[in-house]
Amino acid sequence: MLKGQDIVLLLLLAGEPSFGSTQRLADRAMLSVATTHRALHRLEDAGLYDRRRGRVPEAAAEEFLIHGVKYVFPAVRGSETRGVAAAWAAPPLVAELAGDGLPPVWPHTTGEVRGIALEPLHAVVPQLALGDPALHERLALVDAIRAGDARTRRLAERALPDRLRVPA
Incomplete structure (x- = not known):
């Protein structure tokens, strides 16, 4: 498994x-x-x-x-916290979606965004995202698929394939 x-x-x-x-x-x-x-x-x-x-x-x-x-990995939301922008609150979807309320975040002590906790796939996710913008996008898109509404999922599903391709 x-x-x-x-x-x-x-x-x-x-x-x-x-x-x-x-x-x-x-x-x-x-x-x-x-x-x-x-x-x-x-x-x-x-x-x-x-x-x-x-x-x-x-x-x-x-x-x-x-x-x-x-x-396999359903989204688990928590309470208000500080963290790293996740799902539709992070690039590339943040530019396409205007959200009401607090954005989803991966809880992290040095995170600069206040939002609603979205449990990451693994504890290393926020730290990895802070150090690698391209990986941050891939992780955020997967979480948009896991936690988003139908429109958000469709946008993430369209954006993800290009980011899975290894550069030539």
């Missing part, structure tokens, strides 16, 4: 041409080598990672993230 850190790794791998060793990937993902190794095995078992080629099958990842992730 997939875990939240597996999806974080999937999104990290999806936008990068190569990470080299498991150690480098683990360092980049702020996870232990053992956790990263097990996550790669689960992704491979699910058909979301090709270890031989060292890459994510884009079509499979797109299908799972658009149609399956919201059922």
Whole structure:
């Protein structure tokens, strides 16, 4: 069964041409080598990672993230808190959607946005998002699919595939 850190790794791998060793990937993902190794095995078992080629099958990842992730990892909201902009409150959707009320945020002590807590896929998500704008977009789009209304999900579903492609 997939875990939240597996999806974080999937999104990290999806936008990068190569990470080299498991150690480098683990360092980049702020996870232990053992956790990263097990996550790669689960992704491979699910058909979301090709270890031989060292890459994510884009079509499979797109299908799972658009149609399956919201059922496997349903959104859990919390109370008002400080954090990192998430879902439709973060780029790229923030420019397209005007929201009423407090925005969704991944709780984080150094976050600069006050909003309603949206439980991230894994505890490392806010910190990773702060350090990598492209990964932040991929994570936010997945959370928009997990937590958004029909219009928000449609916008996220249209924006996500381009961000899963490895640059040539």
